[in-house]
Amino acid sequence: MKNTFGSSVCITLFGESHGEMTGAVIDGLAPGITVDKAFIASQLSKRRPSGKTGTARREDDKFRIVSGVFEGKTTGTPLCIMIPNEKANSSDYALNSFIPRPGHADFTANKKYHGFEDYRGGGHFSGRLTAALTAAGAIAISALNEKGIEIGTHIARCAKINDRKFKDYNKDTEKLNSLDFAVLDERRAALMKEAIEKAGSEGDSVGGILETAVTGLPAGLGEPWFDSVESTLSHAMFSIPAVKGIEFGRAFDCVDLKGSEYNDAFTVKNGRVETVTNNNAGINGGITNGMPVLFRLAVKPTPSVFKEQDSVDMLSMENIKLSVKGRHDPAIIHRARVVVDSLTALVLCDILAQRYGTDWLGE
Amino acid sequence: MKNTFGSSVCITLFGESHGEMTGAVIDGLAPGITVDKAFIASQLSKRRPSGKTGTARREDDKFRIVSGVFEGKTTGTPLCIMIPNEKANSSDYALNSFIPRPGHADFTANKKYHGFEDYRGGGHFSGRLTAALTAAGAIAISALNEKGIEIGTHIARCAKINDRKFKDYNKDTEKLNSLDFAVLDERRAALMKEAIEKAGSEGDSVGGILETAVTGLPAGLGEPWFDSVESTLSHAMFSIPAVKGIEFGRAFDCVDLKGSEYNDAFTVKNGRVETVTNNNAGINGGITNGMPVLFRLAVKPTPSVFKEQDSVDMLSMENIKLSVKGRHDPAIIHRARVVVDSLTALVLCDILAQRYGTDWLGE
Amino acid sequence: MKNTFGSSVCITLFGESHGEMTGAVIDGLAPGITVDKAFIASQLSKRRPSGKTGTARREDDKFRIVSGVFEGKTTGTPLCIMIPNEKANSSDYALNSFIPRPGHADFTANKKYHGFEDYRGGGHFSGRLTAALTAAGAIAISALNEKGIEIGTHIARCAKINDRKFKDYNKDTEKLNSLDFAVLDERRAALMKEAIEKAGSEGDSVGGILETAVTGLPAGLGEPWFDSVESTLSHAMFSIPAVKGIEFGRAFDCVDLKGSEYNDAFTVKNGRVETVTNNNAGINGGITNGMPVLFRLAVKPTPSVFKEQDSVDMLSMENIKLSVKGRHDPAIIHRARVVVDSLTALVLCDILAQRYGTDWLGE
Amino acid sequence: MKNTFGSSVCITLFGESHGEMTGAVIDGLAPGITVDKAFIASQLSKRRPSGKTGTARREDDKFRIVSGVFEGKTTGTPLCIMIPNEKANSSDYALNSFIPRPGHADFTANKKYHGFEDYRGGGHFSGRLTAALTAAGAIAISALNEKGIEIGTHIARCAKINDRKFKDYNKDTEKLNSLDFAVLDERRAALMKEAIEKAGSEGDSVGGILETAVTGLPAGLGEPWFDSVESTLSHAMFSIPAVKGIEFGRAFDCVDLKGSEYNDAFTVKNGRVETVTNNNAGINGGITNGMPVLFRLAVKPTPSVFKEQDSVDMLSMENIKLSVKGRHDPAIIHRARVVVDSLTALVLCDILAQRYGTDWLGE
Secondary structure (H helix, E strand, C coil), X not given: CCCXXXXXXXEEEEECCCCCEEEEEEECCCCCCECCHHHHHHHHHHHCCCCCCCCCCCCCCCCEEEECEECCEECCCCEEEEEECCCCCXXXXXXXXXXCCCCCCHHHHHHHHCCCCCCHHHHHHCCCHHHHHHHHHHHHHHHHHXXXXXXXXXXXXXXXXXCCCCCCHHHHHHHHCCCCCCCCCHHHHHHHHHHHHXXXXXXXXXXXXXXXXXXXXXXXXXXXXXXXXXXXXXXXXXXXXXXXXXXXXXXXXXXXXXXXXXXXXXXEECCEEEECCCCCCCEECCEECCCCEEEEEEECCCCCCCCCEEEEECCCCEEEEECCCXXXXXXXXXXXXXXXXXXXXXXXXXXXXXXXCCCHHHC | CCCEEECCCEEEEEECCCCXXXXXXXXXXXXXXXXXXXXXXXXXXXXXXXXXXXXXXXCCCCCEEEECEECXXXXXXXXXXXXXXXXXXXXXXXXXXXXXXXXXXXXXXXXXXXXXXXXXXXXXXXXXXXXXXXXXXXXXXXXXXHCCCEEEEEEEEECCEECCCCCCHHHHHHHHCCCCCCCCCHHHHXXXXXXXXXXXXXXXXXXXXXXXXXXXXXXXXXXXXXXXXXXXXXXXXXXXXCEEEEEXXXXXXXXXXXXXXXXXXXXXXXXXXXXXXXXXXXXXXXXXXXXXXXXXXXXXXXXXXXXXXXXXXXXXCEEEEECCCCCCCCCCHHHHHHHHXXXXXXXXXXXXXXXXXXXXXXX | CCCEECCCCEEEEEECCCCCEEEEEEECCCXXXXXXXXXXXXXXXXXXXXXXXXXXXXXXXXXXXXXXXXCCEECCCCEEEEEECCCCCCCCCCCCCCCCCCCCCHHHHXXXXXXXXXXXXXXXXXXXXXXXXXXXXXXHHHHHHHCCCEEEEEEEEECCEECCCCCCHHHHHHHHCCCCCCCCCHHHHHHHHHHHHHHHHCCCCCCEEEEEEEECCCCCCCCCCXXXXXXXXXXXXXXXXXXXXXXXXXXXXXXXCEHHHHCCCEEEECCEEEECCCCCCCEECCEECCCCEEEEEEECCCCCCCCCXXXXXXXXXXXXXXXXXXXXXXXXXXXXXXXXHHHHXXXXXXXXXXXXXXCHHHC | CCCEEECCCEEEEEECCCCCEEEXXXXXXXXXXXXXXXXXXXXXHHHCCCCCCCCCCCCCCCXXXXXXXXXXXXXXXXXXXXXXXXXXXXXXXXXXXXXXXXXXXXXXXXXXXXXCCCCHHHHHHCCCHHHHHHHHHHHHHHHHHHCCCEEEEEEEEECCEECCCCCCHHHHHHHHCCCCCXXXXXXXXXXXXXXXXXXXXXXXXXXXXXXXXXXXXXXXXXXXXXXXXXXXXXXXXXXXXXXXXXXXXXXXXXCCCCHHHHCCCXXXXXXXXXXXXXXXXXXXXXXXXXXXEXXXXXXXXXXXXXXXXXXEECCCCEEEEECCCCCCCCCCHHHHHHHHHHHHHHXXXXXXXXXXXCCHHHC
């Protein structure tokens, strides 16, 4: 299983940056989930580049759902979403397959596929495929929302600028999901955009940290060993290009705490068991405890930079200087957050369907 | 698939802390791998508690391989390793299933298994199961070493004390694998031990960061989207109790870099393509590039503390004060590192077998 | 995993009979396999209805490969094939979702999907989806042929008429693959066609037995228990609509033999070990022995008949008389055989890739 | 996944004929299923050889459940059952790995495992492993029975003698499950036993047909394409040694029927929809329709015969005469039927858990 992920609800990706289209097949969704095309379009618009913070390649993302939906609702059979590539322009970048761009997958694709890969614009490794993921995820998000499960992601840090922390998960999530540039503090949002534009104008790029909160999950989801909730979510998150780290809660910052400080005490609240703190980020022993699930992703700076870089010519095996041209993103973190929400939703649909059966999300 | 992980080489775990035994079945190992029982025993000894830094429960870990090995070599059919529990003592901790210990899986297990779980000593969630993982992993490590692939893990940080960084991966790995307490700088090792013992004497515990290096991996391993090397390794690592974060390279520290600083330039060295830096930690686009694969794990402080904690009585639904008794670890990070090495080895055997076929590791 | 099958090489199906299109994603094919569009088209033409033996719905099957092929060869990344539905005509059959047609999946789909299923023309259960399977399988067949592995299927029995038996597997296979109506004895082919047409003219339908031979497989493929070659092939074959039985060799006819009669003696021939007879159909203990793999499929008569049948109205829960209208096949066995070849090829690509690695078929 | 089968409920097998033990790990069973050791023992006794119809190797099958059961009920975590090999006697058969016994897996195991396989007594391919399957299946059968799902298998044919057909599924199933030699007609049971003993006394063996009925299954189970109920059951059944064919209903006998004869008309009975006939064996489009699921297995004659056979010496590559010695079964069909019931039960538990969630069977 390479481009398919999930067990009860699973997603398969296909397509290349400069091919005819990219797409996704989602299988195992419960029958009867309302498919809201306007919401899918609005989610895609959050992923779409805009202004000076994104690439000049501006696809319309005219998605088509060609199966699995009947009279506006999911049928329970595979749902295939396709998004045509209309603005591909092979003339400007990824000139060939034998001068790999640093930080990109050109070199490793060549090692894996022996030169048969479609190298144009990153081919199958391109961020273009996340459009299909986003469209698929929008349906999963709708289904979860119906069950009272909410997902929100903000840019916690970008270009050395921190957003404020989550205060009220539900209100903050609602706010984030209404924003194109998902930063809770508007002033800092402006500073981040400025920094991204500046990096872009210098032919450079920036990265940052995304932070996600999931509320409304029941306790008892996940598995004790290999399919812990952390295992499954991290597996999915590392399939997003540029993600190089994940922590549940503030794990790396918390390793200096004592056990007595880190442990989340239990308490009875409103007739149910909660924890007083949430250092374990809603997960104990791999299984949800009913508190918000929280995780942070380290997003590396976009590898596409216009500054001259050192590379090699794999045919002559000589060192060369490489100046990449084309249309690129000075940052992808603000576009990646909707991909994170989407993939999170797909993973949760899978976990819930395994736990409660295939119909649960549609009932 | 809950307690089984892997595709071509896969591992299944079973057992509980206070049951008769724990064990692992490894399936798909190439035929003809030499099984070195002394090496397995030495790996188990690295995981075993000792001195004042570990729990007073001291199992002998008398492992038995009951299938899959014939005349000293793997047969290619499932290899089952069992390790008896001889020192279980249910009288002293986990008194019942309805007063959950903070930070442990007692509460979530109850929510998932509705009170049918074996709650004694953490049951199936117990770190005891990592003994079987370690024994299984020892065979995988042997097989990889034969192919020139080396794995080494050190305690990069514990109780606020940092180890020195990796200098020479091969030499450092060799050194680490000879140590019971895997710290490169001996002086700092002593300080860490002291801090662990102090925490233990206070009825408290500490956590830290483990850092792993894998050398000798060929380029071209892994998959572009859902089975990226990061995805697969992180999936496995989050099955280790207490791991709450993973980063490839120093991801969270590097998000402030510019793309031009972060990208790893290519160069020709000794007739092959290498990268000058290794910020991407040996992985581009989810696929190995031939450089060392590096990752760091955030290990939370052991949840077992003797200080009084707040919990609830799930029968009466009242808040109570809980004082845990029993035999516990003031730290598990020094014991966890051999588990990390083992699971890393099992994942890599799987990835290699998928890429090169089922015989490759045994040839 | 519902509509995805395979481990190293896997296929995902999507689409409905009266939707916009059906399609398949094949993932894990080795890079560098030549994609011969003319061969794909010729395989599709074998599945396409024609003359009086097939339905009046005559789709052109204008397939499009939208990913995974670059410069005429597989890239190694997911290959998506789409086939538009151009001749769907919902007015004529499957009037509604609550009067199930006997023998079809209308009733069970309703029970599984609670009325959200696309019931038009059988929806996702329609034989239309085998067009995508056939196109995908054509690429797999090409790859296998390059390695000296040949697959051939004939109609061993139809409407009580038997074809002659296989004589020379390689010659017979070559002949079969040149035929649209795959019967070795031309005279009997004519009789079968006549019988199919007669059944059609009576508003009825016929079934039969397909027999498949695979030559050129190396010994040592498959797994001892759950992934025996028989297990994997049968799993795939039962996904073909109307298949209700499978036997390897002539199993049901051979149960009266004594062990001493049934066992296939070994002998040395041309410097390699062969068996004198092949009652075990090329498989011992689930694993190939290098002899031809042989299997037979029982194909039930097409459930679409125009004769009046007894059914129920699931809304009023009353018995009713049902006369199905529309465009239907009096037999699908002659069209199913290329689906059998295709799915066999996909399964074998998977088994070979697991055994020899992901590149083997493309080298 | 080689020796592991299932998705939500899965089973892993390990062990060899002459190793220390064989065993099974069942994962994903709902928590709270009562584990009845006496029932397990009685199921094992049905598999155990006895009288003159079975091998002289008579193991006591002293099974031990070493995990996954607490206070008499399943915990929901992996349940490991072990059965020691006490009566292995390597001196008498399978003298070496290079003179393969016809009909056995000796040759193919050698080709797959290159001589590293444990060849003694068939090693991992031995029917001994079905003891562990039987023990595991007994727990699954108990769980299904609690839900009103019953499984029964009879020897429909053996040594050219037919049993009577099923009349009343529930009564016949109850009767069969009380018998050691599962034949509905006692007179024919005696004839079959006689024929088996006669074959044994001649150093030969016989095969036959097993027929299984499952009643009480809800409609709507299974998947439309690759995970049809037929696909999943057949996958499992072909993992039983000696099974070479499967048909749902009397598929091979029914291919001569017309569609109008074969289709199962619907009718309303006792307020629910049933079919008048059951030629489709309870499955339409891969999905259960609520009628009994019926299948028949072709069981080849046991390959172990004492008559002289032709084989080869794989070292010298010369033809030789082989006389097998040892303790063998003149038939395994009467012992195999409880294995069929067991594996059927495990598959159904998996399908039900996927459909209704992980807790359903334990509630």
